[in-house]
Structure formats: structure tokens, C-alpha cells
Amino acid sequence: MDTLALIISIIGCINWGLVGICQFDLVAWLFGGQDAIFSRIIYTVVGLAGLWLITLLFRRAKRMDGE
Secondary structure, three states, X not given: OHHHHHHHHHHHHHHHHXXXXXXXXXXXXXXXXXXXXXXXXXXXXXXXXXXXXXXXXXXXXXXXXXX
């Protein structure tokens, strides 16, 4: 699950990079605009993947402390 969340987050980061540098939203372009239901699903999945990765930070911190 961690690997899948990381891949999804990387894709989301690339999309945000394109928005910031080129003002081009690849997800919206591929799936019919920002308001299209499939685009919104993609945005939601990327957000959930990011939330999942927050737990990875805490799990890694526990391993480093020896717990």
C-alpha cells in the first residue's frame, strides 16, 4: 500500500509541477476539465494517497527510535 500511495503522490506532484510551471493541469486535460467527475475522483485519490503517506512518516520515526 505504501508503494502505491507513493506512486500516486508522485503523479500528483508532477501534475502540480506542471500547473505551477506551465499553467497546465494534465489531469483536467486528460479527463475533461477540473469539474469533470473523473478528474475529481483522481484529485481525491491523490489527496488520500498523500494522507496515507503521512502515516509513513510516523511509522518510520518509531522504527528509528527502536520501538
